Amino acid sequence: MHITNLLSRHSLLSCALKRSPSPETTSPLLAEMASLESTLGMNGHEVALAWERWLDEIAAKARENGRVAQVLAGHEWDIGAL
Incomplete structure (x- = not known):
């Protein structure tokens, strides 16, 4: 899974x-978050x-070329999930 998907x-x-x-509902959410943190090698704050x-990087790229959808489309993550 791509890092942006994990984040x-x-x-x-x-x-x-x-x-x-x-x-x-809280317990499974915490368990999945802990698993993602372990996979990423980061704590929740990181x-x-x-x-x-x-x-911020995506926003800067979008401002530079004025094409938000095109910039986001270049990344491997589900935009609809946000």
């Missing part, structure tokens, strides 16, 4: 975790920073 998945799980009030840096 975006972690970000989505983090958002879901913030909205999850019950232990039944993953969040890497995701922010990646989004």
